[in-house]
Amino acid sequence: MSGRKPPLDDVRIVELGVGLATPFAARLLGDLGAEVLKVETPEGDPTRSTAPYYRADDGDERSALFEYLNYNKWGVALDPGTDRGVLDDLLSTADVLLIGDDIAQSATWGIDVGELHTAHPDLVIETLTPFGTTGPKAHWKATDLVLQAASGLLSFSGTAERTPLKRGLRQSTYQAGLTAAYAAEAAVVAARQHGGTVIDISMAECITSELVMTVPEYTFLGAVSARRPGVVDPLSGDPLPAGDGYVSAQVNSLTPISVFADFIGDRRLAEPQYETSEGRATRAAAVGEIFRSALEKEQPREFFERASARGLLAGFVQRADQLLDCPHLEAREVFRTMPGTLDGRPWRMPATTVSLSHTGASVRRDAPLLGEHTEDFVSRPKAGAL
Structure with a gap:
């Protein structure tokens, strides 16, 4: 100051x-x-x-x-x-x-x-x-x-x-x-x-x-936003089990699914049925299991920090006690x-x-x-x- x-x-x-x-x-x-x-x-x-x-x-x-x-x-x-x-x-x-x-x-x-x-x-x-x-x-x-x-x-x-x-x-x-x-x-x-x-x-x-999205979608597309379907692509930001908590991961045109397959060390994720969002949505349970087995010994924060260092779009869910000890907030x-x-x-x-x-x-x-x-x-x- x-x-x-x-x-x-x-x-x-x-x-x-x-x-x-x-x-x-x-x-x-x-x-x-x-x-x-x-x-x-x-x-x-x-x-x-x-x-x-x-x-x-x-x-x-x-x-x-x-x-x-x-x-x-x-x-x-x-x-x-x-x-x-x-x-x-x-x-x-x-x-x-x-x-x-x-x-x-x-x-x-x-x-x-x-x-x-x-x-x-x-x-x-x-x-x-x-x-x-x-x-x-x-x-x-x-x-x-x-x-x-x-x-x-x-x-x-x-x-x-x-x-x-x-x-x-x-x-x-x-x-x-x-x-x-x-x-x-x-x-x-x-x-x-x-x-x-x-x-x-x-x-x-x-x-x-x-x-912020609902009004423009209706104005320009005539689309009425609604609640999400019950099954969605797990790699669109939904929580995925890891260690004693949850992480999130998102794929896009710059970060294809194969990059995350290499990152978590499980080539099953790179199989053809998981290449599209629709394919991952219909196999959401299988995607979640791949992450769970690959990350069961890794803590969510460790996953997030490793992913961030690689420039991947990822996050993790913090409990209240973890927020109090969060290095970033500190x-x-x-x-x-x-x-x-x-x-x-x-x-x-x-x-x-x-x-x-x-x-x-x-x-x-x-x-x-x-x-x-x-x-x-x-x-x-x-x-x-x-």
């Missing part, structure tokens, strides 16, 4: 967020140096009560998920019924207001977005809701499963003989948070030249943006040791979201306690003094 100020050093964010997407967006901006004020009601963000819990250095149990979503923030607690004037004071010095994850947040704080934009014309106001703040679905609630289905993603997710397969964890909310973060960055640049704006983000539409300093202990042991989470040539992103402070910095910001509204 050169010692330069982080890129968003002079930007203040006010977050009125509960859930995952809005707090994650605000945290990403905080990672890049923005001063983020997490404003909560006296009851606090419900995520504070979400498992798993870690034991803090002072002995208290706290949510590990809340910690991940809310480090690099200052904590302010206000009563929506009596402290609306205080909130307006904070907004008068802010660059961005983030509201979400549902439309009820605006009602909780008595905010009319149009009126607020008129009162604070230089402020970027960004809302994150499942289906946007207008239209017939504006007041609908949604889980991650609902968002993935509404986006169109499930129309081609999984295999044809099964029901649609939801992507793991809660990826919709993190995708929406990422979208909100970079939209806010662009809006701040524009606001300093042309004034503030209102950004209405639909979380479902954020997921629709992942249909070199990029992705993981950070978090405060306290989890299940009696030190714990780490991915914290470095981006590496920049001059400044990078950093973790400057742990997630705040409820209202921890209220007095500081209510009495000192100017950004950047702490």
